[in-house]
Amino acid sequence: MRGSLVVAGLWVRPLAESATRAGWRVVALDLFGDADTWRACARWERIGDPAAFAIAPGLLRGALERASREPGVLGWVAGSGFEGMPEALDQRIAGLPLLGMAGEAMRRVRAPASFFGKLDRLGLEHPAIAFQSPADPAGWLAKDAGASGGWHIRAAEDDARTTGVYWQRFQPGVPMSVLFLADGAHARVVALNRLLVRPLGDAPFVYHGAIGPVRDAVLARRMEAILALLVPVFGLRGLASLDFIAHGQHAWLLEVNPRPSATMVLHDAAWPAGLVDAHVRAVQGWLPPGPPAHAGGVRGNLIVFADRACRVGAALAADLARSTHCHDLPVAGATFAPGEPVCSVSACGSDQDAVVRELDARAAGVRARLAQEEELAA
Template identity: 25%
Template sequence: MPKTNIQTLLVIGIDTVAIAKSATNASYKIYAVDFFGDLDLKRTCFSYKSMVKQKRGKSCGKMKSKLKPEIFLKMAKALLKKHKIDAILLSSGLDDDFEVLNDLNGIVPILGNSPEIIRKVRERRGFFEGLKRLGVEYPVTAIVENVCEAKDVAEKIGYPVVFKPAKGFGGANIRIACNSGEIERAFNQVSQASEDVLVQKLVDGVHASASFLATDDDVKVLTLNEQLMGLRSLYQEEPFGYCGNIVPLKCSGIVMERCEQIVKKVALYFGLKGSNGIDLVISKDGKPYVVEVNPRFQGTLECVEKVIGINLVESHINACLHGSLPTIKKQASIYCTRLILYAPKRVVAPDLTVFPEIRDIPFPETIIEKGEPLCSIITEGKTRDISVLKAKKLAKSIYSLLHPA
């Protein structure tokens, strides 16, 4: 597929604003299929469809009850009946829905990893077996089907352990068990979200991610990122729920080198292509452990672009179609923070268009349910602390504008 033939792109996923804006900045005509249907997405796209229909005085509902991957496919087909689209770019939300990905790829090619490659890195047994063959460290992990198996595994690998759904995103439905008395509760909660449940040794350390670009025979690590998870100050109700990131991660050169070596091994072994992310935990002694691969654009996109000065969608397309990786001219002289704010209670969305740092902007006077995403904040600073402080101050200002619905 020559680049000259790609003029229109369909971005699909739960939150597509950052990808759509990056693609628009690269002069592509953008369509989107999205969960939230936020105001800034409407302003960016030529046309879009969303699961949530935001209206004044109407609730946006709960993501858990509304999110159905097959509806993404239905909405994509509806757009394709009216518009010619050359390729698909993936956001989060479809990583584990292989049938939907196959159907989408059969209609319009997914630019990046094929559904087969996505399956290889997302099916946990095969993925961890691959890491073992590579000699790449990962938290000791087992898949269990019942409480008895969970107790046996936990005793073998040692407490504390983490219970995770085999399928999922955004850190949802993850629980910790610190002793045998907490196993049943943790297993029962997680098994409601997934038939297969992972039991994993808890690695105490810094939650991080690596953003990288890959071709058939080369890999470029763009940034290591600090992940923000389970922040009660942002009213995130999930203990491991995604709350944003700080780019780049402050770490030693040795840790950076170890992470880069791991990323290159994993990317080339599994045949990853284009923009991808790998979630890591870096232990207190500086050892990186691979947690999972996100085989598509990540929530760090805008921060990565600001820190290293590239257009990530353009770079992704060049990597996928031409096997070329960008030259990073800009040194990481700034830090960029993204915070995701959640509703502290059932609230009426204020007009957030007056804040240039706000992304994922809800339509004014729509109702956001307690614990649901409200908006995102993007701030920059010469140091990590300055960037984070700016974001926290703005978050405080936004929360002060909220009124109960």
């Protein structure tokens, strides 16, 4: 056993599982406390309300202070949810250093004026942006740089926000990301991924999942060249991702997520000790000497969102737990409002589109079981 490691974020199951496989005793801090997160950690605490989908600063601080007293604790790794609260990354917890990007670095890379200004100076393409509402909003999106998951993105003509957002020209193409490790000066690409971005309720561009690795040598080389410029400019360290829109081998850059992203769930076997181990080493200045190892075919993960108010009974919870392709497992008795994530499903195969079809079929099966439970309870 390597001592303890703390992982914190909106949802930390992939971080907890990867750290456990690498030999750490894991303390997991998130909003959901899924059954498989519990299995992967020695201790779990809730740090926010799942319905609000936000980390509560006071709960986070208290949980980190308690975690600092864990035996042999190395530090804490921040996952998703800190984009809008970078000050949480600057807090000092005695005996518990942050193993990742500090708050000031998060601000630089996430602030639209800073990020897109740097892209312009480096000659890197991105969709046109504006910091005032366009006179003609058709073809523009309103986005919040402090949010994640796509919930905040709206068509500008349907959005009444005038503060806390910036505007970006809609760019047709395939939503993609490159998952990478960085040591502050250099990057190592983990994988290219196709992002599954779909409508959910009144939000038209919500992240539902990902497929990868996408094997495109030309696009991979393009991303390596881009990261060679971005990593030293922003001092990126650890596991992170760069989102972009692809059309053929052409790429329009959207944003950097300077922390482990959800796509890591597809690629933890890229190096023998896993991606959390690689993240910690990269933060400390060491990158893997060789390329990542990917098995044949592609893997996919899809979030199953509730399409109605529902409750997971004991039988369904047990069935989901026995499934090899269901993850982020709800406990018996858990209830969900429409649009809330119930669980996720995975699939693998030789073809991207076939994997997407299998993911959709498995998600539909979960929703059908939820509907049956509601009918039985009525």
